[in-house]
Amino acid sequence: MxxxxxxxxxxxxxxxxxxxxxxxxxxxxxxxxxxxxxxxxxxxxxxxxxxxxxxxxxxxxxxxxxxxxxxxxxxxxxxxxxxxxxxxxxxxxxxxxxxxxxxxxxxxxxxxxPHLTHLLTTNEFFVRLTAHARGHPQARLRRWWSETTTTRRYRTVTADGHGLWGVGDTVVGFFLETDTGSEPLGRVVAKLDRYAQLIRRGGPRYPVLFWLGSTPREEHLHRLLRGRPGDVPVATATHSSDPAAAVWLPHDATDRVRLVELPSDHGAPVADNPNYDDGVFVV
Known part of the structure; x- marks a missing residue:
């Protein structure tokens, strides 16, 4: 048979x-x-x-x-x-x-x-965090959610990705906005309104990370952020950087900090669940 x-x-x-x-x-x-x-x-x-x-x-x-x-x-x-x-x-x-x-x-x-490059660039962000963790035993990418999963879990938020990054006992949540220069920065900044709505609904107050293709574009974004309410924490870095390192510039600061040093309010304790299906990524 x-x-x-x-x-x-x-x-x-x-x-x-x-x-x-x-x-x-x-x-x-x-x-x-x-x-x-x-x-x-x-x-x-x-x-x-x-x-x-x-x-x-x-x-x-x-x-x-x-x-x-x-x-x-x-x-x-x-x-x-x-x-x-x-x-x-x-x-x-x-x-x-x-x-x-x-x-x-x-x-x-x-x-x-047509958005394949954007998808690969977004994935590259999380790949770099994973590669960094392989060489640093205290670091770990605890969660890596795609745009689809993030939207399904948080509804109004359409981030390119969401993650939990831990170093030692410190765990920072974040939303990722990958910028490839395909849309005006004014439209990029307008996305913060959705994150503000999430916070008002009692959701987590995670920093929104804008990962940009060049330093001039990063500087332009910070000019647009001046005077904006601080209800949503924002930090920026460029594609050439190691996202785990001290490369993140908060919109209200002058010194760059490490990802793990960014403010992060989970709203509830973060579960250390080793099941990848629940969004935790372990290599």
Whole structure:
């Protein structure tokens, strides 16, 4: 008797490691990561990372795409879930099993998404925090929520991401606004009204982090913030920085501070839950 469709997926299970499962969950939550990003988060040797990604692609758990680079050559591989990866994640989270056509459409739409660069830049922020924590035992990225999850949990807030960053016993929550220069800064500042509404509803008073593409754009944003009420804490830094380091400039200060030093009011005790499904990310 030929193996059933379900049996085909079960046959892959002996080849899936704990690290593979974490990668599948990351891609399920955050859609796409480059080879370099996966390497910095989950592997020590780049070559080992490349070999393992190829093996996972051969199993149908991952898929990949890349584009031509201006001036010649190719951009890095962009990795996402393959059909078996979508099936595995659907089974893990009690979702309907996708068809081959649906899985292919998901990859095609992602690769053609005009906001792909913005998504990768947002993911890069959290990748850098994760990589920093690997080299600093006291630090830990306790939560990494995507835009979709953040919007679902906080309703009116449409941040690009939300996280909890801990160093020792100190845990700071934050909302991330990734700026790639695609919209006027006045519109960017207007987003703070939604965060003010969240605070008035009794939600957390987390700092809103504006991660900007250049120093001139950062300076322009601070000019726009002058005179604005301090109901929502705001801090800025540029894409060239390590977000865990002393690079954050609060809108009402002159000295830059570390992420863990920013004011953060959780509104309630933060649960130290090791379950990734509840939003906690542990490598």
């Amino acid at each position: 030929p193996p059933s469709h379900a049996t085909g997926l079960l046959a892959i299970y002996p080849h899936i490691t704990g690290r593979d499962r974490l990668l599948l969950q990351l891609l399920d939550d955050h859609q796409v990561l480059t080879t370099d990003q996966i390497h910095r988060m989950l592997f020590h040797a780049r070559r080992t990372c490349q070999i393992r990604l190829g093996e996972l692609a051969a199993l149908g758990l991952l898929d990949r795409f890349r584009f031509a680079r201006t001036g010649g050559g190719s951009q890095p591989w962009h990795w996402t879930l393959g059909h078996n990866g979508h099936r595995f994640q659907a089974a893990a989270h009690h979702r309907p099993e996708p068809t081959v056509r649906a899985s292919r459409q998901t990859v095609a739409r992602l690769s053609a998404n």
